[in-house]
Amino acid sequence: MLEGLPPNGATHVMRVEAPEREARAISDIISESFDPADVATAAFEREDLAEGAPWAVEAYFAEAPDEDSLRDLIALVAPEHAAAVTFLTLDKKDWVAASLEGLAPVNIGRFVVHGSHDRGKLAPSRIGIEIEAALAFGTGHHGTTKGCLEAIAAYGNRRRPARTLDVGTGTGVLAMAAARLFHAPVVASDIDRVAVATARANARANRAAQHIHFLHAPGLGAGIFHRQGPYDLILANILLPPLKAIAKPLRRLLAPGGRVVLSGLLPSHANAALAAYRAQGLHLVRRRTIEGWTTLELSADSGRPRQ
Known part of the structure; x- marks a missing residue:
């Protein structure tokens, strides 16, 4: 979200x-x-x-x-x-409905984000993620979500994370993509209770709920984040101010050698986000800009997280 x-x-x-x-x-x-x-x-x-x-x-x-x-x-x-x-x-419902209405399925790597009207058109080799208009943002048609899905797909070509964290899950698209691709535990959080409920329902509908633990939480201070971690892959599709605010606690949750995907960034804000995470010992692996939104992939060194 x-x-x-x-x-x-x-x-x-x-x-x-x-x-x-x-x-x-x-x-x-x-x-x-x-x-x-x-x-x-x-x-x-x-x-x-x-x-x-x-x-x-x-x-x-x-x-x-x-x-x-x-x-x-x-x-x-x-x-x-x-x-x-x-x-x-x-209004909240119109926001998502407008992003879905009349749009073709989004194909990124093995992922296809689609509505129910395209359910029967998927090839058996593709991972379909079905999203309908709902009371949360994030349908796969937005540049931020596309950038994150590309990063997940690229990561999956190299390795399989033991655990994934999705911060600001919205409709749960990224959490479901990770769960369906990696068949490994995912923790997905959001500050909005409605988004959490929507994401949980979407995960059930997409046969991904068994791998995902959804929770309503502001920030990353709740103990459950640490109990479920550390995480090899962390996804955060949110805007610059909260991305900067969670840089330090997020770094503490990242496994040695882990990967962080940041999105929700305007190109003019990307360097500010990058500076906040470089200060935590992360380095830039790849920068993508899709439809006016930037996604950053960062990697952790093999040392211990900064305290």
Whole structure:
């Protein structure tokens, strides 16, 4: 789940189309002007439009923004596009329904994230993860989730973790992917009780519940994290502020030589997250940017976690 956006109530969305250069400038000025705990923004190429067509910029706000002020802000970097900005409001259910409606299954490695209408189209060799519109974020169609699924698939080509931790599990897509691929224990947590309940139901529907222990927990301070660990693979698909806040406790839960996957990051925030984890003895293995969102893969040295 993308923590930092509201776990309850409406999400307010701003959208505008512009050429790549202006789209990136719009995304940057919004992300630099607002608290990242309250706003998430991304610029990305529209896959449904012809080559050379405008990019799209989307910004998600926890509270309704001042539309005139936001247009004035955009006018500073892209004056010809400020008038074309549109706004809409999504309630919790609409957020996920909008991300699923009319979208084809997502194919990443052996994983296929799909709705029930595509259930019969899966090849026997693929790992299907079925997600319907629900009261939590994370369907596999978002760039952050895609980046994490790619990282899980790549990790599985090299080794099988004894234990996996999924922080901010949302609908449970990443936890289910790890459970279905590795057939090994997974701990999945979220700050939102509704998300935990949704993820647990999704895991049952996807025959993955026997491998996953779901829990409602803010942060990583609960004793169960340590009792179930250490973890060879830790996934954290959340935004920059909570990613930085959990860097030290997360490092203590990581097994020697373990792998950490961080996502929910705008490209402009990736270096700040990387610095926080480098301070804990981790080093960058790979950086992916998909649809305006960055995923970092980091590896632990073989020494003991920092205290």
